[in-house]
Amino acid sequence: MATEVTVPTLGESITEATLGQWLKKPGEAVKADEPIASLETDKVAVEVPSPVAGVMGEQLVAEGDTVAVGAVIARVESGSGAAAAPAAAAAAPAAPSVSEPPASTPVNPAGAGENIELRDEDAAAGPLTLSPSVRRLVLEFGLDPSKIKGSGKDGRLTKDDVLAAAKNAPAASAPAAQSAAPAPSSQSAAPAASAGGGVERREERVRMTRLRQTVARRLKEAQNTAAMLTTFNDVDMTAVMEARSRYKDLFEKKHSIRLGFMGFFVKAAALAARDVPAVNASIEGDEIVYRDYLDVSVAVSAPNGLVVPVIRNAHAMGFAEIEKTIADFGKRAKEGTLTMADMTGGTFTISNGGVFGSLLSTPIINPPQSAVLGMHRIEERPVVRNGQIVARPMMYLALSYDHRLIDGREAVTFLVRMKEALEDPTRLLIDL
Known part of the structure; x- marks a missing residue:
């Protein structure tokens, strides 16, 4: 039978x-x-x-x-x-x-x-x-x-x-x-x-997988629909790296998860999006939808291609919750057990090309979102501090955005807010 x-x-x-x-x-x-x-x-x-x-x-x-x-x-x-x-x-x-x-x-x-x-x-x-x-x-x-x-x-x-x-x-x-x-x-x-x-x-x-076909179609639609523009800034990662080095053992002992960079960037993005809400908004017809929450799509590498699961209510999460969620997404992406619900409904995307060695890029918006932040590798470069040329661990940040909704001033302000929070992580704790 x-x-x-x-x-x-x-x-x-x-x-x-x-x-x-x-x-x-x-x-x-x-x-x-x-x-x-x-x-x-x-x-x-x-x-x-x-x-x-x-x-x-x-x-x-x-x-x-x-x-x-x-x-x-x-x-x-x-x-x-x-x-x-x-x-x-x-x-x-x-x-x-x-x-x-x-x-x-x-x-x-x-x-x-x-x-x-x-x-x-x-x-x-x-x-x-x-x-x-x-x-x-x-x-x-x-x-x-x-x-x-x-x-x-x-x-x-x-x-x-x-x-x-x-x-x-x-x-x-x-x-x-x-x-x-x-x-x-x-x-x-x-x-x-x-x-x-x-x-x-x-x-x-080799026949394109359905996932790759969808990625190709959506990215081309984004180029055809949005008025995309990218603006850049650089961040001195000294303070973040010192904080990680100082507290990583205590953090892992208490929360059973390593303290990574992504927690800092998600928290900084939430802080900046509060001051520049257009970055977390979207266009629907002839209306603009503003949100008082932040659902961050995080690009994760999987065996079948890049996937973008969503960290829900990232604005209300602590560092440990963010790091645990990202670690779980990475594990499930490799196992192929992410669900449709895990990857729908994001309002803003963070893509970390730095893990693959990227120095600079212009990421593409993931519709219907209006902006995507690109992280890159940390590299020691000469910078001027107090009139002296010194070596600092620097990272380029790239914000690609839909110019139909976000003005250049707002995009620059968003990156400046992130730069301020990352170069002085205390701002993340006292909500400045």
Whole structure:
């Protein structure tokens, strides 16, 4: 007896998704509520659980297909994995298969599309299921995915895992990446070309994820709709760094969380938004909506791309609450467990490009918000203090804003208020 697996409700106004990845193969045993597939919506990846315990049966849609809410995507058969494996093998022609390479040929990581097969000695562990972005990195660095410990949900590999492995073994990975000759995969690859002095050159076409398509569309809409402008200022981070150094141990001991930079910036943004409310406002039709609260969207790097979960009522939070919320978002982003509710309703965005080494940038507004603050790396630079040239840890701040709503004077004032609060953090405590 088979039980149908349907696409669950994905959130308000979302009627379809893309099947990003099958997490179980036909013939494999599944438990009740165990994830068997991953769906990509406009904002997040949603896992589809098995409604019953049994054996993964027929998969009715392929990875990359668009599916509607309520559509049947697979069937779960009754029984155990061992008993149902022969039946699944007999039905294998219904699903695409990958032929095994000869015993004398090393297994090519790209040969099985997104499912990278292990070598004979690792066969007992079964195949690794990798996302397209992780698979590309594995191929690029010439790494063996079976030797990398995954930090994602259920031990899956993330991009950070692969990058860390590549960093720890640079000498070994570079030659392997050059010598690797990927076989045709589920994505289309251009044939080798000899025009470049006899060196084989390949191209790979990978379908854009639904998340990446949505990001591309929304950012272009922002450029087409808003009258965007960016203004800059720099901040001497000496006082913030001294405060962190002085209190970090006590803070972590009391709150069980590290004291980071983001807490200072969120509190400073709340203080500045109170004095310049237009930065936290938005345009709706021919009206301007002003708010007495601040919901900060914080850009977080995830395996499938950049996501922006929202810190609700950030204006009323303390440093510990802000840091705990951000840490939780980062953990859940890597696990792919952020929900639609986590990423809707922000009124102002803070993006920290400094963690990747960015010195200066012009961030793009996230509609319907009217402004976004860009943080950058801290770098010692010569500045004049009391008539003397001294070295100070400086950071550039960038505020991109919708000039239809926010005037230049207001944008500059907002950054000046932030600069004052960060260079004298006592202002954050006594509300100046």
